[in-house]
Structure formats: C-alpha cells, structure tokens
Amino acid sequence: MAENRNESLAAWMTAQQMSAAELADVVNRAIGVFTGRTGATSERTVFRWLSGENRWPQERQRRGLESVTGLPATALGFVPRGKSTSAPTFPEDPDMRRRELLGAAAGAAAATLPLTSSALSSSVVARTVRVGGGDVIRLRDDVERLVALDAERGGHGLERAALAGAAEALRLQKGSVTQRVRQRLYALAADYTSTAAWSLIDAGRLDGAGPHLDRALALAGLAQDAEMVLKVWNLRAMLARQRRDYTEAVAAAQAAQACVAARRSPLHVSLAHARTAVGLAHAGEVRAAVRCLGRAEDALAKADPAQPRSSWIAFYGPAELYSLTAIVRDVVGHPVQAEAAAHRALAALPAGYRRNRAHTTARLALAQLHQGDAEQACATSGRVFKTMEGMELPGRVRMLLGDFQRDLIARSPVLAHQWMDRYRTHWSSS
Known part of the structure; x- marks a missing residue:
C-alpha cells in the first residue's frame, strides 16, 4: 500500500502544520456549512486517505476538502473511481507549489446556521478565508524586523507598527483553519502588543504601556503560550521600576520566575532572577538582590547558547x-x-x-x-x-x-x- 500513499495531501497537511484529527474536524465543519449537518469524517478516515486505501472520498467529504484547502480533489492527490492513473502531484514550478502550499488553507465558516439550500454553497466560497502557516511565517518575520529595529535604534516610533501587526494577527485568527494556527496567531498578537508596550517604555512614555501589557497578557493566555506570558511579566517589572513602584517591580519579576517557561528554560529563569535583582536593589534589599544575581548567573551558565530562541529574548x-x-x-x-x-x-x-x-x-x-x-x-x-x-x-x-x-x-x-x-x-x- 506504500506505493499508493497520497503524498500531495500529506504535503499540504505538513505545510499547514495540520494533524489528521484537525483536518477531519475542519472538513466536518465545512460540510456542516453547506448541508446544515456536521460531517462524520474521522481521524481514521484521514489516515485512509493518506495511506491510499481510500483514493476517492465521498462527495460531501470531497466538497469539504475543496472548501478547506481551496484546491480541487485531484490536486490533493485523489483519483476518481475507475481511473488507474497515479495520483497527480503539484505543479513542478517550485514557487507556484510554495504559494499553493502556504496560501491554500480555507477556513471553515464560523456560522452554524442550518443552511439547506444547495444555492447557498456559493456563500461558503464567498466567506472562505485562506489562513495558514504562510500567514504565521509572514507575521513572525515582520515582528522580528521590529525587534531588529529596536536593537539598532531603540523602541521609539514602533508602537503604531506593532499595534497594526497585532490587529492583522487577530483579523487572520478569525479565519484560521486549525486550533494550532489560531493559537499561534494569538501568540503573535500578544508578541506585537507587548512590543508596542515596550516601545512606550523605552521612549519613557509610561502611561500608555500598562493597557498594552494588560491586553498582551490576555492574548498570551488565549494562545496558551507560556513564553509570551513570561515576556509580559518581564516588561511589567521594567515598567514598574521606571515608575519607581519597586514593590510591583519585584512582584512582577517573581511572577515571571513562576511561569512555566521559566521552569523549563535556564535562559528564561535567569532573566527573571536578574530582573528581580534589579527591583530588590531599588527597594533597598541589598542581600536579596545580590543573591538573585547569583541565581541568574548560575542559571545562565546552564543555558545552551546554541539552542534556538525566540527573537524577543535574543538580547539576553x-x-x-x-x-x-x-x-x-x-x-x-x-x-x-x-x-x-x-x-x-x-x-x-x-x-x-x-x-x-x-x-x-x-x-x-x-x-x-x-x-x-x-x-x-x-x-x-x-x-x-x-x-x-x-x-x-x-x-x-x-x-x-x-x-x-x-x-x-x-x-x-x-x-x-x-x-x-x-x-x-x-x-x-x-
């Protein structure tokens, strides 16, 4: 059966970072949009598609797949019954293939109204929003450019661009295909929003930074992204110190220490300890501040400098x-x-x-x-x-x-x- 494996569908799922269970879910939701009844596609069904055991899905499933991917079933490697030709592949042109793989994810519509008229199937196409891994990569590249600009000249002037990036991530999130992509877009929105807060902190415009950090923390929670949560608490500690609220600065830095990301990573916990030391020093807690510095040094010594890291903590x-x-x-x-x-x-x-x-x-x-x-x-x-x-x-x-x-x-x-x-x-x- 290995020679019949559907490599085209597998390639599309890999590009979208989509599991079999996630594909089954979005296909079922797409079926529900144009039939009024959620489909019954299972994870096992998707595995049969991938293995080549089922080379031509049922009509509803084909329509669901085409709605989700924006591609005809034959371009996804499926072969109509009665034909013996091997499954077609994507075009040989690498740029065209990349565009199809990264851009061809159609989000199942959020509405769950009982639509029964076949004429309404066209509304599915009208509401289709193709959002997937390519959009995540593009937004990630943009936020990394902001980080590079900040390192070069400081954060002033970056707030507007950062907030625009957050708005774009949230707009795309509404049309995302999978839970994984949705969470990554929420994480990007948190990253952009906290970057906007940092822009204000670095510029000395402290009044507007707090609301941005509150929003960023909420977005990081929606993303279930422990590293973004730590980033926000780190910035909250910096903001409090700039305001000379040293009690809050210490509390925020200690909250960063308690984050899951700090427990998992010597690099992140080192930063949290160092930030705590700064707050304690300003609060007059000399011995405690020096002890925290020692902990920061010990933790950093355990961090692997070759380990990949997020752009926001590249400075540390x-x-x-x-x-x-x-x-x-x-x-x-x-x-x-x-x-x-x-x-x-x-x-x-x-x-x-x-x-x-x-x-x-x-x-x-x-x-x-x-x-x-x-x-x-x-x-x-x-x-x-x-x-x-x-x-x-x-x-x-x-x-x-x-x-x-x-x-x-x-x-x-x-x-x-x-x-x-x-x-x-x-x-x-x-």
Whole structure:
C-alpha cells in the first residue's frame, strides 16, 4: 500500500502544520456549512486517505476538502473511481507549489446556521478565508524586523507598527483553519502588543504601556503560550521600576520566575532572577538582590547558547546580565563592581545593539561618577551621544543621562555646567 500513499495531501497537511484529527474536524465543519449537518469524517478516515486505501472520498467529504484547502480533489492527490492513473502531484514550478502550499488553507465558516439550500454553497466560497502557516511565517518575520529595529535604534516610533501587526494577527485568527494556527496567531498578537508596550517604555512614555501589557497578557493566555506570558511579566517589572513602584517591580519579576517557561528554560529563569535583582536593589534589599544575581548567573551558565530562541529574548545573554549587574551593584552602593560589570557588558555586546550600548555606557559613567572620578565620567558619558549619532536618543537613555546630570551637579557644579554647555547641542538635536 506504500506505493499508493497520497503524498500531495500529506504535503499540504505538513505545510499547514495540520494533524489528521484537525483536518477531519475542519472538513466536518465545512460540510456542516453547506448541508446544515456536521460531517462524520474521522481521524481514521484521514489516515485512509493518506495511506491510499481510500483514493476517492465521498462527495460531501470531497466538497469539504475543496472548501478547506481551496484546491480541487485531484490536486490533493485523489483519483476518481475507475481511473488507474497515479495520483497527480503539484505543479513542478517550485514557487507556484510554495504559494499553493502556504496560501491554500480555507477556513471553515464560523456560522452554524442550518443552511439547506444547495444555492447557498456559493456563500461558503464567498466567506472562505485562506489562513495558514504562510500567514504565521509572514507575521513572525515582520515582528522580528521590529525587534531588529529596536536593537539598532531603540523602541521609539514602533508602537503604531506593532499595534497594526497585532490587529492583522487577530483579523487572520478569525479565519484560521486549525486550533494550532489560531493559537499561534494569538501568540503573535500578544508578541506585537507587548512590543508596542515596550516601545512606550523605552521612549519613557509610561502611561500608555500598562493597557498594552494588560491586553498582551490576555492574548498570551488565549494562545496558551507560556513564553509570551513570561515576556509580559518581564516588561511589567521594567515598567514598574521606571515608575519607581519597586514593590510591583519585584512582584512582577517573581511572577515571571513562576511561569512555566521559566521552569523549563535556564535562559528564561535567569532573566527573571536578574530582573528581580534589579527591583530588590531599588527597594533597598541589598542581600536579596545580590543573591538573585547569583541565581541568574548560575542559571545562565546552564543555558545552551546554541539552542534556538525566540527573537524577543535574543538580547539576553552574558552581555545583558553584566549590564543588569552593573545596575544592581551601582544602586546598592558598589560602584567599583558596577564599573567592572559595565566594562564586561560593553566588551560582550554585539555590534548591532546600539541602544543597549548607549544605555550601558551611561551606566558606566554613573558608576565612575559615584567613585568620585567626575572627569572620567564626563568623558564616558560623551560616548553615549557618539554611539547614538544620527538617531534619536531613546527615552530611557535620556532619563539616565538626566540622572547623571543631577548627580554631577551635586558633586561638581563647575564640571556639570561645562558638561551641559558641551553637550547641549547633542542633547537638543537627539
């Protein structure tokens, strides 16, 4: 029977990431739309199609398959009874085949009204929305481009594009073929929406970020995506710290630690511990903050750097942990250790992470200033403007330089005025 296997149908199901049970379900729903009665196609029926045991489905099942896939039954590898020719394959042109595989998923209509008129079968075609793996891939590529832009120049200006991506994912979700695709689209909507929140946090526009995070958390729940849930709690911790609500910052970071994704992945739990350490440091819990840093280091040492990871957490690794360590050490009054950690972070940062480099450079300047080396700190802070030359200063970096300016005024008013005079043009033009 192996020589009769329906490779065309198998290829379509693979492209759509659809199981036999899922295909049976959507075919039955499609049958219900044009007959008024849900079909009786079973998982075993689909296996018989795939094996070649059944090479020509019943009429209702054929119509259901054609409605779901947007392809004629013969293009799906089926052979009409009485014909001995082998099952036809997809066109040889690879681009055409890819378009058919990725774009030809027809969603069963959501309505369940008892439609009995055969004339209404045309309404099934009219309501057909072809959504499948190709749409998921396209949206994933788009959100990864936003992440790359954020790493290069900061999150400012990305909110609108991110929200548009979330809206597109939710629109497509209504026409998706399988539960798996629906959940992936919900996860993408959560990813886009949390990216919009991050754009506001990084720009220092904190008031609008909270509602985006609330929405993203709900979407992540609908997606049943533990990693997206962790991403949202991580951003919630960052937002709370920016608002100086350190109790909430610690609670949000601890919620990230409790996520399923953190329990499964040393990389993710390391980030959650590091974020908790930052919140505890600002809350004045010195020993607890240092302990959390140790846990973050231990967990990161167990993470496999070659393991594939989602684009949103691609930033996290030794360089980012050194940078967060610099923050914790400086806040708890260990500026020497903070300076050392900042230097290590800058040495390890990839070249494309300009915003992160500018932020860590500002932290380095603060650590030097807190050791009493104001002149060196002023020189270091000037590198922030050079790093971001030609681009707008992200709001978080601007606020950090504001902290530097205030501390410089308190320690050396003369140097502070010189610093402000020297960088006034850079500040206003960025």
